[in-house]
Amino acid sequence: MLIAEKISKKFAGIAALEDVSLELLAGKVTAIIGENGAGKSTLMKILSGVYTEYEGRIIYKGEHVRFTNPKEAQDSGINIIHQELNLVPDMNITENIFLGREILNSWNTLNKKTMRYKTQQLLDKLKLNVSPDTHIANLKVGQQQVVEIAKALLYNSDVIIMDEPTSAISDHEVEVLFEIIRGLKKENKAIVYISHKLDELSRIADSYIILRDGKVTDSGDMASINQDAIIRKMVGRDIKTTVREHRVSPKEILLSVKNLSLKANKRAGKIILDNINFHLYTGEILGIFGLMGAGRTELLETILGMHPKTPISTFTLQDAPLKAKHPHDAIRAGIVLVPEDRKKDGLVLGMDVMKNISLSCLKKTARQGIISKHEELELANKYISALKIKTPSSNQVVKNLSGGNQQKVVLAKCLATKPKILMLDEPTRGIDANAKNEIYDLITRLSASGLGIIVVSSELPEILAVSDRILVMAEGRITAEFTRAEANETNILKAAIPKTI
C-alpha cells in the first residue's frame, strides 16, 4: 500500500529521523514503537503531509508522491487520528464529521438530511450507539475517538494512522476500538498503530517497527518478538541498569496531604480528585504514575494552590498547616512546580534566559522593587553553569533554545527560589536522551541534598528509574503504592488502568 524509503528529517541541524524505511501493507496493522522523542510523530507527520521538507521518498499505491499539505494527503487517502483529538466540542457528530466538506443542496445550502443519514450509517458500522446529533462535548473520550475514525472512513482513507489511540480510554473502550480495527483490516485498510502499551501491540499489530533516536533499530513480525526484546530495542539498554542504588530511607515527613478532593467546575459533579492522602518525606523522590485523565496534573496544581476552592483538605508542610490560595503562596512556602507543558506554562518564550530564571525570585535581586542588574545576572549565570544550560549568553531569547535546555531554564527558575519541595510534571517530555539523563542526575542530587521531590510521569521507565516510592493514580484516586523494590511495569500498569467505565 505504502512504502517509505530512507526518510530523513532534520530540525535546526539535529537529525530527528535518519534513513527510516517502512512498508505498510493493506489489511495489516503496523505498530510503530519508540520512546518519546524517538521520531514517531515526526515520521507520521511526514506521511500525513504536515512536514513537507524531508529527504527520501514515499511510494503510495505504486506511485511516487510528495504531499505539499495535510489536505492533499487526506484527499488521497492517508488519514491520521491524533492523540489530541481534532473535534469541535460545541458541534454535533454530523457537523464534525462533515466539517470542511459539507454536502450541499442545489441552492448551496447545507443538505443536513443526507449528512445525518450518512453519519448514522458510519456510526452503525462502527457500532457507536449514539445519535448523530449528539454534541462532541457530551461524548466520552473513547467515543470521540470513534467519531474521528468515522471521519477518516468518510474520506475513504486507505491508510489510517492512530497515534496513541488508547492513552485516554478505558479497557472496555479499547476492546471496542480493537473490534473496529479488525473490521477495518477486513476492508483492506492499512493501519499504523502507535502506542506505548506493549500488551496492546502484541494483540492487535501484525508487524512492528522500533525507532530509537530517529533510527530504525528493529522491525519484523509482531508474533516473532516478545515484550522484553521490544523494550531492549526501544531503550537500547536493559532498563535495570538505570535503576539507582537504593539509598538510606528518609523518614522525616515534609509534606502531608489529607482528604484532598477536587470537583470540576464546569461539568457538575465530575470528580477529578477523590480523597487523596499521602506523605512526602525529606530527601525522597516520590513518583506518581497515572494514565491520561487520572488527575496527576490536577493533584500537583492543587498542591500549588491553583484550585483554592478545594473543600476539607488539609496540607501540612513540616508540621505547619499550609494554606496556598495562589501559586505565589506555595512558592513562598517553598513549593515549586515544573509544569508539563513548558512552552505554555513554564516559560515566557519571548524573554531571555536571565529574565526567565529570575522570574520567580526577583525580590531577591531587588531593593525597594528596583532590580539590581548585577545581582540578577549573577543569579542567572550561577544556574546556567550549575545546570549546564547550553546558551550563547544569558541574553539569549528562550524561544531559540532546544527543548532540553528550555526545560533546564524552567528548572533553574524553580530552584532559584530555594524550594523545599520540587514537583515535576512530565519532566523529560520531548527532550533528547542526553538532557534526560542530566535531568535525572540533577533530580537525584537534589534529593540527596534534602529536597522532597515529586515526579509525575506517564512513562513507566522514567517512573521506575527515578522514584524511591511510587504512587499510582487512576480516575482521581490513589490506587496503589509501591516501594522501589516492589514496583514493576506490570503491577503499576495494572493499578493505573481504570476499573469502571
Place this chain on the structure above:
Amino acid sequence: MSAQPIYLKVAKYQSLIALFILCLALSFLSDKFLTASNTWNVLRQISVNICISVGMTFVVLTAGIDLSVGSVLALSGAITAGLLKSGIELPGSNLFIGFTISGAILAGMVTGSLLGCFNGWIITKFKVPPFVATLGMLTIARGLTMLWTKGYPISGLGNHFAYIGSGWLLGIPVLVWIACITVVTAVFISNKTIFGRYIFAIGGNENASRLSGININKVKLMVYSIAGLLAAVGGIMVASRLDSAQPNAGMGYELDSIAAVVIGGTSLSGGRGSIPGTVLGAVIIGVLNNGLVLLDVSPFWQQVVKGLVILLAVIVDKANSKVE
C-alpha cells in the same frame, strides 16, 4: 547579536526614520512647519496623548486594552475643574468645602486612579475581557461627566490653574515637562523595577507568570489604575490648556493613544514593546496631524491618512517580526 544584517538594524529604527522623513518632507512643503512656535505647538499638543499612551502601553503590554481613557480623562478634568471653581456643598447642611489648586488636582487624579482600579477589579475578579470591561467604563465615565457638569462646560478656572496648560518653565512649556516626567518615570518602571518586569512577563505568558508566583491580579489592578491615573493627568492638562472642562472632552482619545502604542511597535497580544516606542508613535501622529493641517488637507482626508498610517505601521511591524 552583533552580526545583525543591515536591514534588521534599519528595521529597529524604522519609526525614527519614518518620522525623520516625514519632518523633512513637511519642512519642504510648508515653511511654517520648522519654526520654533510650530514646534512647541506640536509638542504641547502631543504631550497629553503621550501621558495617556504611556498608561495605555502598560495595559497593552499585559495583553489588555483600555477603551475608557477618553471618558476618564473627561470626568477627572471636570472633577478638578468643578472642585476648583465651586467646591462641594455637603448636602443637608450649610457646610461648604473649597479646594486649593493642588487639592482639586489631587482629587482629579484620585478619581482617575479609582476608575482605572475599578476597570482592573472587573477584569481580574469577574474575568471580563478588558475590551468589554473598559467599554463599559467608557460609557459610565462619560455619563458621570455629564451628570457632574450637567452637560455644560466648567470655565474660568483662574490664571494659576491655566499656568499648567499655557505656562513655560525654564524655556519649555509646562505641559511638555509633565509629559517628560511621565515618560522618564515610566521608562524607569518598565526597565528597572520588578513591577515592570512582571508587566512584560504577564503579557508574554500569563500561565507561566502565574505558575512562577506572580500575583497576576495585583499587577493588572495596578496597571489599569496607572492607566486611569495618567488619563486623569491628561484631563487636568486639557482642562488647564482650554481653561475649561468640557463634558465631551477626550472623545476618541483612546483611539489616538492605541494608535501611538501600536505605531510604537508594542504588540497588541502583549509582552513586546516599549515606552520610547510609544512616545515615538505619539510624536508621529502629532506631526502628521500638524502637517496635514498646515498643508490645508481637509479634516476628512486627515482621518483617512491617519488610519492608513496605523495600518502601514502594523503591517511593517508584522513583516519585521517574521524576518527575525
